[in-house]
Amino acid sequence: MQTATQIRQMLKQARLAPNRSLGQSFLIDGNLQRKLLELAEIDPRPAVLEVGAGTGSLTQELAQLADRVVAVEIDRGLYRLLERNLAGVGNVTLIHADALASKRALEPRVLAALGGPSQLVSNLPYAVATPLVAECLIQSWRVARRLPGAGTCRFDRLTFTVQHEVAERMSARPGDEAYGSVSVIVALLGSMTVGPAVPAAAFWPRPKVTGRMIRIDFDPAAAQRLADADVLAAVMFQAFGQRRKQLGSVIRRKNSPFEPDRFRAALHAAGIDPALRAEAIDPAQYLALANALSQP
Numbered sequence: 001m002q003t004a005t006q007i008r009q010m011l012k013q014a015r016l017a018p019n020r021s022l023g024q025s026f027l028i029d030g031n032l033q034r035k036l037l038e039l040a041e042i043d044p045r046p047a048v049l050e051v052g053a054g055t056g057s058l059t060q061e062l063a064q065l066a067d068r069v070v071a072v073e074i075d076r077g078l079y080r081l082l083e084r085n086l087a088g089v090g091n092v093t094l095i096h097a098d099a100l101a102s103k104r105a106l107e108p109r110v111l112a113a114l115g116g117p118s119q120l121v122s123n124l125p126y127a128v129a130t131p132l133v134a135e136c137l138i139q140s141w142r143v144a145r146r147l148p149g150a151g152t153c154r155f156d157r158l159t160f161t162v163q164h165e166v167a168e169r170m171s172a173r174p175g176d177e178a179y180g181s182v183s184v185i186v187a188l189l190g191s192m193t194v195g196p197a198v199p200a201a202a203f204w205p206r207p208k209v210t211g212r213m214i215r216i217d218f219d220p221a222a223a224q225r226l227a228d229a230d231v232l233a234a235v236m237f238q239a240f241g242q243r244r245k246q247l248g249s250v251i252r253r254k255n256s257p258f259e260p261d262r263f264r265a266a267l268h269a270a271g272i273d274p275a276l277r278a279e280a281i282d283p284a285q286y287l288a289l290a291n292a293l294s295q296p
Contacts, residue, residue, distance in 0.1 A: 001030040002057040004204040010055055010085075016077045018205050023125040024075070026054050027161070029202035032213075033058060036121070039195045039215050040159035042066055046117040049110065049155075051099045051132060052125040054078055056085040062121060063089050070113045072099045103131045104233075106139055111153045120158040126207075129162045130169065130182050137189040137218060138233075144223040158190075158216040161198050167212035174282045180243075181236040187283035188232075189223055190216040225287065232290035234258070239278035239286075247281065248274025258293060266292035 002010075007026050011017060018024040027033055036058075042048065042065045053059045053071035055078065062069045069092045073079045079096040086092050093113050101107045120136060136158055142150035162170075165178070170186050171194060172178040186192055195213030200206045226232060234257050242250045250256075251263040258266075267274050270288035272281060281289075 001033055001061070002026070002028070002055060004028045007055050007057075007204060010081060014077060014081050016081065019075060020205075022075060023127045023207075024052075024054065024078075025203035025205055025207045026057065027123045027198075027202060028204045029198075032196065032198055032202050033061065035196050036123075036159065036161060036213055037061060037065065039193070039213055040119065040121045040157065042119065042121065046119050046156065047114045049099075049114060049118055049120045049122070051120070051122045051128070053082055053094075054123075056082050058121070058123060059086060059092060060089070063092050067091060069093070070095065070110060072097060072107070072110055074098045098128075100128060100132055100135065104135065106132075106135055106153075111139070111151055114153045116152045116154070118153055118155050120155055120160060122160045124160045124162050126163040126166065126209075129160070129166050133158060133160070133162075133170065133216065134182050134185050137185055137216070138229045140218045141189055141223045141226060141229050144218075144220045154218070156218050158218075159195075159214070161211045161213050163207075164197070164210045164212050167194065167214050170214060170216075174280055176279075179279050180240050181233070184232075184236060184283045184286050186216060188226060188287055190218050192216050225291075227291045227294040231294045232286065235286060235290050235293065236278075239281070243278040246275050246277060247272065250278075263293070 044067050047068040048062050048066040050059055050071045053073045059071045072095045082094055095109055097107050099107055099110055136155045140154045143154040168178045169182055172183040193215040198211035200210055238250050251260050266289055269292040270285055272285050
């Protein structure tokens, strides 16, 4: 475990500084790092993905616990530092890239390097946490459903630290102010465990917010109940894009992918009152609505 002093010295020698725009804060609390690893319950056989490897503190620990680690770092300076720090560690593959090719797709090089059953263990950069977690679950759904072109990379478990308010969004229930698209995706495709709080003082530089450890176990059986994740995503974009409007009226948007009569019929089939707003509809109802819209 690297201390704050060691990290400062490494960055100084490399003429680097933490990039606030990338959310770079390094975990310096060894006890909390151990708790993250305990929460992850790492199986050594599936590959481990670390996003935002930073200076390699967690990477080095993961390399001792797993047969293969794929460490992704978007910052060029930190990537070069990782190359030096991890030289000779033969079970770590370093990738200089954004782990997300887009908000709806993981970087192909990352998927190729992982190759099969995988697990995510990361101190996630707060800015990418929500789309990354959602896409890892959807990627796992694609593989579970054996969709063409999905490949073989399936995330059986995601364990990470994240900003407290992001953790709240992931665990939110209907009626909660934080309830949104990611709440639905997590509820429909996984089982979530809320871990310890992570105070701002556990990081350097100290962020303005506290964090939380989260573990999400992918549920293959639940994945089989969802007919089309793209349809679900489109439904939630419509619903939560105008979350204060009644669901029966949001379909009138000009850019809606759904024909109004068909959408109303799907609402009826799912047993959803058109007068309800997005925040009042539970994940099971969204599942039924998306499946009804997926019918030819």
